[in-house]
Amino acid sequence: MDAAAPRPKENQGEPLPRVDARLKVTGQAHYPADLPTANIAYGALATSSIAKGKVTKLRLDDARAVPGLLDIVTYGDMDKVDKPKFGNTGATSIGPLHDRTIFHDGQIIALAVAETFEAAEEAAQLIRAEYDEEKPTATFDSPGTATIPAAGKSPLFKEDVKAGDFDAAYADAAVKIDQRYSTPTQHHNPIELFSTTAFWEGEQLTVHEPSQNVTGWKVELARQLKIDPGKVRIVSPFIGGAFGSKGPMTPRTAIVAVAAKRLGRPVRCVTSRMQAFGTQTYRAETRHHIRIGAGKDGRITAFAHEGWEVTSRPDAYVVGGTSATGRMYDYGSVLTHVSLVQADRNTPGYMRSPPETPYVYALENAMDEMAVALGMDPVEFRRINEPKAEPIGKKPFSSRSLTQCYDQAADAFGWVRRDPKVGAMRDGDWLVGMGCATAIYPTAVAPCAARVRLTVDGDVRLQCGSHEIGTGVRTVAGQMASERLGVSIERISVEMGDSSLPPAPVSGGSISTASVCSAVLKACDAIRAKLFAAASAEGGPLAGSHNEEFELAGGKIVANSGASAKVEDVLKAMQVGAIEEYAEFAPKGATPEALKKLYAGTPEFHGGDQDEDSVKYAFGAEFVEVRINRYTREIRVPRIVGAFAAGRIMNTRTARSQLMGGMIWGIGQALHEATEVDRRYARYVNRDLQDYLVPVNADIKDLQVILVPEVDHAVNPAGVKGLGELGNVGTAAAVANAVYHATGTRIRDLPIRIEQLLV
Amino acid sequence: MSQPSAPFNDGLSLSRRKFMAGTVSAAAAAPLLASRAEAATPVTAEPKLRQPVVTSLRINKQAYELSLDTRTSLLDALRDHIGLTGTKKGCDHGQCGACTVLVEGKRLLSCLSFAVMNDGKDIMTVEGLASSDGRLHPMQQAFIDHDAFQCGYCTPGQIMSAIGCVNEGHAESENDIREYMSGNICRCAAYPNIVAAILQAREETKGA
Numbered sequence: 028m029d030a031a032a033p034r035p036k037e038n039q040g041e042p043l044p045r046v047d048a049r050l051k052v053t054g055q056a057h058y059p060a061d062l063p064t065a066n067i068a069y070g071a072l073a074t075s076s077i078a079k080g081k082v083t084k085l086r087l088d089d090a091r092a093v094p095g096l097l098d099i100v101t102y103g104d105m106d107k108v109d110k111p112k113f114g115n116t117g118a119t120s121i122g123p124l125h126d127r128t129i130f131h132d133g134q135i136i137a138l139a140v141a142e143t144f145e146a147a148e149e150a151a152q153l154i155r156a157e158y159d160e161e162k163p164t165a166t167f168d169s170p171g172t173a174t175i176p177a178a179g180k181s182p183l184f185k186e187d188v189k190a191g192d193f194d195a196a197y198a199d200a201a202v203k204i205d206q207r208y209s210t211p212t213q214h215h216n217p218i219e220l221f222s223t224t225a226f227w228e229g230e231q232l233t234v235h236e237p238s239q240n241v242t243g244w245k246v247e248l249a250r251q252l253k254i255d256p257g258k259v260r261i262v263s264p265f266i267g268g269a270f271g272s273k274g275p276m277t278p279r280t281a282i283v284a285v286a287a288k289r290l291g292r293p294v295r296c297v298t299s300r301m302q303a304f305g306t307q308t309y310r311a312e313t314r315h316h317i318r319i320g321a322g323k324d325g326r327i328t329a330f331a332h333e334g335w336e337v338t339s340r341p342d343a344y345v346v347g348g349t350s351a352t353g354r355m356y357d358y359g360s361v362l363t364h365v366s367l368v369q370a371d372r373n374t375p376g377y378m379r380s381p382p383e384t385p386y387v388y389a390l391e392n393a394m395d396e397m398a399v400a401l402g403m404d405p406v407e408f409r410r411i412n413e414p415k416a417e418p419i420g421k422k423p424f425s426s427r428s429l430t431q432c433y434d435q436a437a438d439a440f441g442w443v444r445r446d447p448k449v450g451a452m453r454d455g456d457w458l459v460g461m462g463c464a465t466a467i468y469p470t471a472v473a474p475c476a477a478r479v480r481l482t483v484d485g486d487v488r489l490q491c492g493s494h495e496i497g498t499g500v501r502t503v504a505g506q507m508a509s510e511r512l513g514v515s516i517e518r519i520s521v522e523m524g525d526s527s528l529p530p531a532p533v534s535g536g537s538i539s540t541a542s543v544c545s546a547v548l549k550a551c552d553a554i555r556a557k558l559f560a561a562a563s564a565e566g567g568p569l570a571g572s573h574n575e576e577f578e579l580a581g582g583k584i585v586a587n588s589g590a591s592a593k594v595e596d597v598l599k600a601m602q603v604g605a606i607e608e609y610a611e612f613a614p615k616g617a618t619p620e621a622l623k624k625l626y627a628g629t630p631e632f633h634g635g636d637q638d639e640d641s642v643k644y645a646f647g648a649e650f651v652e653v654r655i656n657r658y659t660r661e662i663r664v665p666r667i668v669g670a671f672a673a674g675r676i677m678n679t680r681t682a683r684s685q686l687m688g689g690m691i692w693g694i695g696q697a698l699h700e701a702t703e704v705d706r707r708y709a710r711y712v713n714r715d716l717q718d719y720l721v722p723v724n725a726d727i728k729d730l731q732v733i734l735v736p737e738v739d740h741a742v743n744p745a746g747v748k749g750l751g752e753l754g755n756v757g758t759a760a761a762v763a764n765a766v767y768h769a770t771g772t773r774i775r776d777l778p779i780r781i782e783q784l785l786v
Numbered sequence: 787m788s789q790p791s792a793p794f795n796d797g798l799s800l801s802r803r804k805f806m807a808g809t810v811s812a813a814a815a816a817p818l819l820a821s822r823a824e825a826a827t828p829v830t831a832e833p834k835l836r837q838p839v840v841t842s843l844r845i846n847k848q849a850y851e852l853s854l855d856t857r858t859s860l861l862d863a864l865r866d867h868i869g870l871t872g873t874k875k876g877c878d879h880g881q882c883g884a885c886t887v888l889v890e891g892k893r894l895l896s897c898l899s900f901a902v903m904n905d906g907k908d909i910m911t912v913e914g915l916a917s918s919d920g921r922l923h924p925m926q927q928a929f930i931d932h933d934a935f936q937c938g939y940c941t942p943g944q945i946m947s948a949i950g951c952v953n954e955g956h957a958e959s960e961n962d963i964r965e966y967m968s969g970n971i972c973r974c975a976a977y978p979n980i981v982a983a984i985l986q987a988r989e990e991t992k993g994a
Contacts, residue, residue, distance in 0.1 A: 029931065044933070049922070052929045054911065054912035056938050058874075058939060061865075145855045145858060146855075217939070217973050218882055218884050218939045219939045266937060267939025268939055299878065683933075687975065687976070687978065688974045715879055722975060728964070730978050
């Protein structure tokens, strides 16, 4: 059988090919910078070469002399526009052209606009700034950092979770570890470059830009430009990879909109790969201090996790992964604390499993150390610390299939063949190591709207302002409609990525499938109710039957009795050409303001650790084999197995692909990815895809994804747990643990590089 | 530290404009071979620099005659001047592979090649693969069958590169495919599916 299309098991949907697959293989999928736009002018950014200080003078004469130059937007030109706001919708509060203050290296100082791309680039490179420069603070341990408690600094991180008396329990523990871990700066680097194309038709502004949040951006851009949100349209039909980077809007969008207004013609600015490192967000570097105490029987009695995260001076961006690590196992007592370390850097932002990637890496590396200290098998160690309820609020898990994940992954991986002795497994010149780790990701859901129309011809049009960032959400939304309306997927058109569509929440936090499918389900069920009522009404083709006895299949309403009526005939009897339903879904526990907030682009998230009745998480177990050359210490990952349980799987093909991509991300985090920061200048050094290493085809060999069946009706009406961010959570620790098993060298600072193993 | 960093003036005291002018005047036939010394010679050809050059390209079996800035990359010519946006820009530095096209049947990074350097050449892009009746090239179909993409942005480059890889004879083993497809980054990381797709389409592609 084709590995890409796993056979569905219980509560898993068919592996239908993506509905937009043909567009993607023929070059007809139009990403925002591909959308045809007449009479376009090209914009190019000029950015600061210092990280801290003030721009005292900008010399524009050489740039203005470039033939074809149309305009330069710089200081003073944004004064009539409001500054950006930092939050879920805005990447930073820094208004780069509102203020001559430089907060970070690579900050926008001007936008050159010209008739051609070449002329715009030439002009931008001729813009010369003079600065009043101050010595910048780059990162941890740099002079001038300010460290503040993170709790309460972000609505997403309210408190440092704790339970019991950690100090007493740790003091009494028979076996303990006390270690420090770190993760580096990382940039998303989606292959699609960041771009903004803006044009005005009278007072109406249209922006083509890759976005994970078209509704939020519409509202935020309108606020900055001081116009009615109804006059702003954000269009983003296909997004060339996002991973969080296209969630918050950056200051560039308003600058390009202003340029288009000044010029009276469309302006497109495609940010260079190098400039993106400073003008977009990134995953900040983190540090961790973990202490675990346990009895000789392996039961954990004490767990402490302290984290430090870098952020910018003006914005308190927090990830705070202790909310998840503090609830992972049956610890007994828990102590956590997260600190922010402010430096002269651009504001960080969401990057695929923002809290879990760094924090669970540290926890799962520490769990392996603890298993070694106890002389216990690492799988068994996790098994005996499985909690009945989460340790902080003592709430039950809505579902937790971690043990099943470990069983199935261990079996497929061949964990029984692992010789527990360090360095015992070899194959010629290669030291072989095997490691494992747990993946966890909170299951959240948000309000969402959708419009579904079923026509008398049997076609379905589905509209929802969500975003196809590669997850397959277009396909699974269509699949949900197909299932509920009994219409084949070929007859369903799915429109997404446009702020003029019914609003959907930001495509972040792995909420899209659950939120969108719950809204589509609601719209389809409303259509069903109308159809069934008409069919069973007096004089209808199925008069006398009750609604709940009906099903829709193959264009027919089928009653339990076997009697059936064509949908087409029922619609004709109703004297309508189509039934269209606009549904607004709000999750259980939503506030009365929830739907209003959806339209305002600030949707409420529910689930995770926030609900009263239970905590909601998806889990997985990952097993990795590493091979390390005994002479060169070259590190390879020839084999990786991950088993994941995430409630209902809408489509086993797209689910497997997302998890696979996540696992490979995890390999990248373990072995490749790090943005190097020059401490002298607070500047990113490796600002391109040659020197910022990501996994390539040759890095990946045998990869297996197991979709563990799980049913969870508590999470949302669709029964779906998000899995787009789950796959890369456990991987880096599993690799580090396998490296230890192969070599006896414990690497606590990512990424793991050859030089760390040359001991 | 008072000037913005720019790839063409770091350490060279030389603007991109002058660099290009110098190279065009000194060695029009091989502009990238100009030495630093040549490039630094006083600029005399500047007025000519931005005069468009008429360039003939044969793209997907159709002839185009374009008047282009000499600095226009083949990638930008395809996207901005011809409207063939299937070929993608991912880095503009030849590091990601998203802009891969076939020139005279061989894969080429279109961002690293000026359009004028391809005068008279036969170019194939992703838009030219399917037959006129809509039948997909076997490699396109294989990419669908094996879900060899997620966001789809690198996909045109992956498919063009895959066809080139097969035609080069570098798709004979899975290891070869992995190695010779490593110039095409897929950030969604569909790599195992890309390998499976190439294996499926290999024999048919050889005959295509």
